[in-house]
Amino acid sequence: MxxxxxxxxxxxxxxxxxxxxxxxxxxxxxxxxxxxxxxxxxxxxxxxxxxxxxxxxxxxxxxxxxxxxxxxxxxxxxxxxxxxxxxxxxxxxxxxxxxxxxxxxxxxxxxxxxxxxxxxxxxxxxxxxxxxxxxxxxxxxxxxxxxxxxxxxxxxxxxxxxxxxxxxxxxxxxxxxxxxxxxxxxxxxxxxxxxxxxxxxxxxxxxxxxxxxxxxxxxxQKYSNGRRFQFEAMWTKREECKDIIKEIKKKRESLSSLVLRDKDGSLSSEINMLRKEINDLSDSEEIMWHQRSRVQWLGLGDQNTKYFHSRALDRKKRNAINSIMDDNGNWHESMEGIAEVAVSYLKNLYTTSYPSRISNVLDSIPTKVTAAMNQFLIQEFTKEEIEAALKQIHPTKAPGPDDDSLLFCKANRQECQNLIEILQLYEVASGQKINADKSSVFFNANTPDDRRSEVLNMMGTMQDT
Missing domain, CATH: 3.60.10.10 (Endonuclease/exonuclease/phosphatase)
Incomplete structure (x- = not known):
């Protein structure tokens, strides 16, 4: 009951x-x-x-x-x-x-x-x-x-x-x-x-x-287990929050104890102060879960709900690597094996493959940066520029690369073939493989169905969105 x-x-x-x-x-x-x-x-x-x-x-x-x-x-x-x-x-x-x-x-x-x-x-x-x-x-x-x-x-x-x-x-x-x-x-x-x-x-x-x-x-009562120490956005509001969950629990117990002892109102000021401290700590905990959930479209006022917790925990599960396959098709499950494969992959990724047709790509790109512009770009950063760049970053998000590109062409066989050749040239020159499963084809609403089928057949596994 x-x-x-x-x-x-x-x-x-x-x-x-x-x-x-x-x-x-x-x-x-x-x-x-x-x-x-x-x-x-x-x-x-x-x-x-x-x-x-x-x-x-x-x-x-x-x-x-x-x-x-x-x-x-x-x-x-x-x-x-x-x-x-x-x-x-x-x-x-x-x-x-x-x-x-x-x-x-x-x-x-x-x-x-x-x-x-x-x-x-x-x-x-x-x-x-x-x-x-x-x-x-x-x-x-x-x-x-x-x-x-x-x-x-x-x-x-x-x-x-x-x-x-x-x-x-x-x-x-x-x-x-x-x-x-x-x-x-x-x-x-x-x-x-x-x-x-x-x-x-x-x-x-x-x-x-x-x-x-x-x-x-x-x-x-059930309380969350302690989490490993790492920087959280809430520490910009309150610095001594390493054990915030335990602190909230401790203060709640103190609040109950004070209320039990307060028979004549002599502890009223201390009780009201403790209530405020608990509320402030709870606000800090909420900001922490908001940062971990990475849900920017929800305001901080939506509070510490099951949704925030599930988003943060789901993200932790998605980011966890339990096993990894190396270039030879072998799976590694130990922490040392996973780390070794990851380091090897990144070394290969950032080592030149000496592409044979890179000059063809570079020659096709019109020069837009003049010598004066280039001189401006390679000069030392100023303090004001760094400050302006930092203020443009979301306060609780880590900046990451944006590798999405949009390519436009007419929905016909000739232009579709030109697009395929461009993508193939990019793969050869950059050493990177286009992921067709993550690529999509967008058609104008007026494109006939037979034309769509023809283009999709040429583009392989790319899907019509």
Whole structure:
């Protein structure tokens, strides 16, 4: 049993989405209930995708407030029974035993004069109820009494909690700091009997004034293994980031410890400072994964998602050489053998083959560079030129050669034959082989099909794009 409930009060910021994603990765909940998302449906759909929980129901905001979402993994069967601005009600089927239980993510009406309507709604949902996660604004005593009466009517029991005594903080400092327990998990006796070892954990995070509720019978965290030291773009923002993952973990543990000890607000300033440090470190980690993923068309604000991690790891796999074939057709799998073949290949590549017809190629190239221009090109680089060139390079990409060329000709047999001779002459003169499998032929839309077939037959394995 693994479920997560969080009254986040706004998932519009990239940092908020990243923290939610990290919670899902860390605790692996099968079902997640979010309240006060303050997001429209299309934006919440994007958040759902980033969490990796692709199934779910979204209740969008009305105006600028509210917003609910219940997300679940493909491993469980969930049937939604009903929903409104204040709740999402569903039935969950446990695949191993076919045990069915009901979950209602419930958010109390923030308007005090309508609180009685909220408790009546809660009572109407009580039939065969399983578990309820709730949240809302601070209440007067008479409102608390109404809540307790509704809970008694529904025959629900408080599951208790581990961690801090409260689930909300106003984020103020000193005497102005306030803690309240606004969010809780409740269940029926039958549900508690089935899930005997379940505990509720109050999880302190750096970006929200509400603590998340983790309902689980198996506590444990997974953190990434240390990576070998190499320069990353994030170090231009923060230099002491060699062990950034471990540092984030350590500071999160310190944050939880401080919150547990802060009974009177005396540690509030230290807690707020630590929250900021964690957020800054997480931003640095995100920049690192962005650099490794080499996805420039995604902005840094898209955060540390599964997509970024998979892109970086996929690139690592593509760049890894497990075996290599030498010029004699023999395969080498050892590190020494692979290195020897690679060095031999590069030596041959950059050693002249004394091409016999290079002069034919050079004579066909018209002279465009005058003696004055050549003198300008071979002079020493200036500091200003080097600085200008460096600023033109993408900040997190390594520059590489561009070896693509476009050749134009008419789609007929004669010009196609001329093009083939040019390519053959290039191969002889340069010692390099044209890769036909990576070359393509583009035709004008008005080129007849029979003409296309004729050209393609002459060009061999080149394909029509």
């Amino acid at each position: 693994n479920a997560l409930g969080w009254n986040y009060r706004g998932l519009g910021q990239p940092q908020s989405v990243r923290v939610l994603r990290e919670l899902v990765q860390r605790w692996k909940p099968k079902i997640v209930f979010l309240s006060e998302t303050k997001l429209k449906k299309n934006r919440m759909e994007k958040v759902k995708f980033k969490t990796g929980l692709l199934n779910g129901l979204i209740v969008p905001i009305v105006g600028r407030s509210g917003g609910l979402a219940m997300l679940w993994s493909r491993e469980i069967k969930v049937e939604v029974q009903g929903y409104s601005r204040n709740f999402i009600d569903a039935v969950v089927t446990v695949s191993e035993s076919e045990f069915k239980w009901r979950i209602t993510g419930f958010y109390g009406n923030s308007e005090t004069h309508r609180r009685k309507e909220t408790w009546n709604l809660l009572k109407s949902l009580s039939q065969n109820q399983g578990e309820i996660g709730g949240g809302g604004a601070p209440r007067a005593q008479r409102q608390i009494d109404g809540f307790r009466e509704a809970i008694h009517h529904c025959k629900l029991k408080n599951l208790g909690y581990c961690g801090p005594d409260f689930t909300w903080c106003n984020m103020q400092e000193g005497d102005r700091r306030a803690y309240l327990r606004l969010d809780r998990a409740l269940a029926t006796p039958d549900w508690i009997e089935y899930y005997k070892d379940v505990k509720v954990h109050h999880l302190v995070e750096s970006t929200s004034d509400h603590y998340a509720l983790l309902i689980t019978n198996a506590i444990g």
